Amino acid sequence: QVQLVESGGGLVQAGASLRLSCAASGRTFSNRVCAWFRQALGKEREFVAAINRNGGTTSYADSVKGRFTISRDNAENTLYLQMNSLNAEDTAVYYCTVRSQYYSALATDESAYNNWGRGTQVTVSS
Numbered sequence: 001q002v003q004l005v006e007s008g009g010g011l012v013q014a015g016a017s018l019r020l021s022c023a024a025s026g027r028t029f030s031n032r033v034c035a036w037f038r039q040a041l042g043k044e045r046e047f048v049a050a051i052n053r054n055g056g057t058t059s060y061a062d063s064v065k066g067r068f069t070i071s072r073d074n075a076e077n078t079l080y081l082q083m084n085s086l087n088a089e090d091t092a093v094y095y096c097t098v099r100s101q102y103y104s105a106l107a108t109d110e111s112a113y114n115n116w117g118r119g120t121q122v123t124v125s126s
Contacts, residue, residue: 009120022079022096030074038092093119
């Protein structure tokens, strides 16, 4: 099991930047595909970005491509999401998640992930 704790959310104005962090416990973090999802009020949780085990391959939702960057520091057991040019549509609770260490492929479906943090709120005022 991997426990995940997100941080870095907050209230910002449109056009601002934020960097989210996700601290992971356990020794297997570096063996796991990681991802960020988000859930806006009244909407289903949606894929944001994913990254492979060594950080060399990433995938993004079209809505954040070019604005968000996912990265990881395996030595620090930490996942990051750099968010630039934020807009009101980015307002949501952001969750980090990991796949089972037996799977190496990136995935955009939340059912592919089996450990979740509690989330951090990001609110963008227009």
